Amino acid sequence: MKRDLPVAQLMPGDILLYRGRGRISDAIRLIDRSQVSHSALFIGRHGETGRAVGEAIREGLVRRELARSAGDAEWVESRRLKEPPASLDPVMEQAGHYLDRGERYAFEQVLLLAFLCLTRNLVDSPALGGLVRETLDAAAGFLLRLFDTGRQPMICSEFVFRCYGEALPGAIVLSVRTPRALRSGEKGPPAGGGIHPGSALFRLFERHGGAPSGDGDTPAAPLRAPVPAEAFAVEQRIEEYVRDLQRRTPKAARIDLASPELAPSFERFAASLHRVKHPPGTAAVPPAEALGGLVEAAADFVTPGDLQRSRSLAFCGKLKMKE
Structure with missing residues (x-):
């Protein structure tokens, strides 16, 4: 049901979900089977007349004007806890803690798309392998740039979820999530959480016991591999993939991350993520x-999309930016 929400009725702590524009936003929604591709946290008043959000973007975790944040989106909707606590001050304090250290973090949509390619069930297409490969390579390049500048990755929705989860544990319930991830060498594939049964990462465990290559003692592929400097290569692959889907009957893809086509890109992405999350000087x-x-x-x-689907959150309306 469509419902307009005047900006003046927003409350600090509201979760904002954006339907972004552009091919990468389109691919995020397509693969996640969602209407939204970005999220932010409404902070409140900003200056004399403005209103601010906290969000993860390329420049870091930042506070910025709502109008600027929403400027490139088709629409933005607001959601709130169905059972709100007496105060959301702990959530706002946690958000402030992250935002005050925002230069330590950064986010690119291609990182979100890379995780989706690995953890969601994809529709098969001859163009799919190229999309996954280019996306993983671009995401690995982004992670390496973060490593070079001493920053950490923070996905937009991860920031929002952390603010609530660390301040009010259990306030936002998502789909069934495993208490811990299965590590390589344990029996069985990982299930639950963000890893969907049938996804590429799930099948890697199912078919290969979690090892992406035959030699488990050889260090991961060199990190300094050629990667796309811009998102253009990924956007081209998205366009090819979407165009191909329109011409064929949908069927589930069976992606093998250990295949010669994908293994180097997958290993680079995993190694780059490990590198950026560990101190400089950590061995491969x-x-x-x-x-x-x-x-x-x-x-x-x-x-x-997980936030939009959460039964803990109530739809308040789509923002009416012009009042």
Whole structure:
């Protein structure tokens, strides 16, 4: 049901979900089977007349004007806890803690898309392998740029979920989530959490016991591999994939991340994620160990679509930006 919400009726702590524009936003919604591709937290008044949000973007975790944040979106909706606590001050304090250290973090949509390619069930297409490969390479390049500047990745919806989860544990309930990720070498594939049964990462465990290559003692592929400098290569692959889907009957894809086509890109992505999450000087690790860290991150993976689907949150309306 469509409902307009005047900006003046927003409350600090409201969760804002954006339907973004552009091919990467389109791909995020397509793969996550969602209406939204970005999220932010409404902070409140900003200056004399403005209103601010806290969000993860390329420049870091930032406070910025709502109008600027929503400027490129088709629409933005607001959601609130169905059972609100007496005060959301703890959530806002946690948000302030992150935002005051916002230069330590950064986010690119291609990182969200990479996790979706690994953890969601995809529709098969001859163009799918190229999309997954280019996306993983672009995301690995982004992670390496973060490492070079001493920053950490923070997905937009992860920031929102952390603010609530760390201040009010259990306030936002998502789909069934495993209490911990299975590490490489344990029996059975990971299930629950952000890793969907049938996804590429799930099948990797199912078919290969979690090892992306035959040699479990060889360090992961070199991190300094050529990666796309811009999102253009990924956007081209998205366009090819979507165009192909329109011409064929949908069927589930069976992606093998250990295949010669995908294994190098997958290993680079896992190794780059491991590198950026560990102190400088940390030695390279075998693919199986890097994969363990990737699975832990994927099991706790939260998307804007997960927030939109949460039964803990009530739809308040789509923002009426012009009053």
